[in-house]
């Protein structure tokens with residue numbers, strides 16, 4: 001078996017050098033076909049499927065997925081994505097005027113917005129710890145976060161893998177150090193499943209939310225929340241539905257509420273265990289082999305691109321290789337634009353040019369703000385070393 005899975009196992013356009021698995025993932029054809037079969041079964045008898053079949057099917061899917069992430073299905077629920085998970089948790093919690101909600105400068109904008117929303121609602125304050133970049137090691141992160149904890153800190157929002165800077169944060173340590181100071185952690189694990197050999201119970205966070213449509217390659221719209229048993233009573237889904245006054249005694253209120261949030265297509269959830277099993281079999285060593293080969297590929301890709309950018313005063317990694325997973329970021333030469341992006345869906349003009357002229361898809365991210373920016377690389381099994389070399393060559397020409 002080669003280290004590179006045939007790219008045509010995925011539906012990706014072969015004309016595109018696709019180096020951005022990190023944004024929305026990519027789902028293999030076989031899993032999309034399986035999703036179509038689930039949909040056909042649902043549509044053959046929507047009432048029987050939704051009323052009789054769905055709950056045991058979701059229970060089975062949750063049990064298999066939780067075994068992969070080492071947690072108890074009683075503490076787990078599917079949600080459409082990590083943003084929905086973060087919102088469900090934050091909007092369930094009550095804060096008091098003067099409370100402090102800890103974040104940091106590497107967090108994902110959408111989740112920071114949810115934090116700001118609840119802070120404003122309750123008169124609490126968001127405190128943003130500045131973690132210097134490039135990061136030299138895990139201590140930089142723990143030290144910066146702990147330095148911002150006060151007697152008023154109630155909750156911390158911390159990514160397991162950061163979006164712009166593509167760093168794996170030392171989450172077990174962070175959760176433990178914050179807990180010792182009486183602070184609960186909401187882990188934004190949008191990139192966790194698949195990229196990291198997760199041990200959710202071992203991490204021990206009050207709240208962990210993540211995605212399956214990124215690194216486990218499930219269909220779009222498959223995420224989860226994990227809420228520690230002692231915190232479940234307060235946590236409600238973002239959508240209140242039948243579970244709120246269900247007389248059933250055979251399931252916890254947490255499961256009753258999260259498992260039905262109105263009519264929706266549940267087939268992405270049902271495909272998650274199949275995606276984990278299918279992708280896992282694409283490497284002889286399973287998921288540990290995938291992580292190893294893809295991590296090496298993205299680090300080597302970063303090296304090649306860093307070398308190409310050194311003559312332009314850029315090409316500095318955001319952190320050591322040991323803190324990169326299957327995404328890795330590096331500095332780009334400054335943008336000619338100095339204004340902050342007008343939209344969070346902003347696409348850098350140089351990125352657009354690379355796509356139009358060279359058919360390369362790789363995200364340029366303003367960091368920490370314009371005109372400075374980062375390039376974030378991804379590697380999944382379909383990516384080949386030559387793709388990073390092509391990007392290095394294209395960047396060398398573009399900045400000349």
Ligand SMILES: Cc1ncc(COP(=O)(O)O)c(C=O)c1O
Pocket residue numbers: 022023081082083084107108110111159161162163188190191211
């Ligand atoms: C760190 C982080 N958090 C949250 C998200 C949001 O994920 P989703 O759009 O699937 O909710 C992302 C998406 O890239 C992310 O990188």
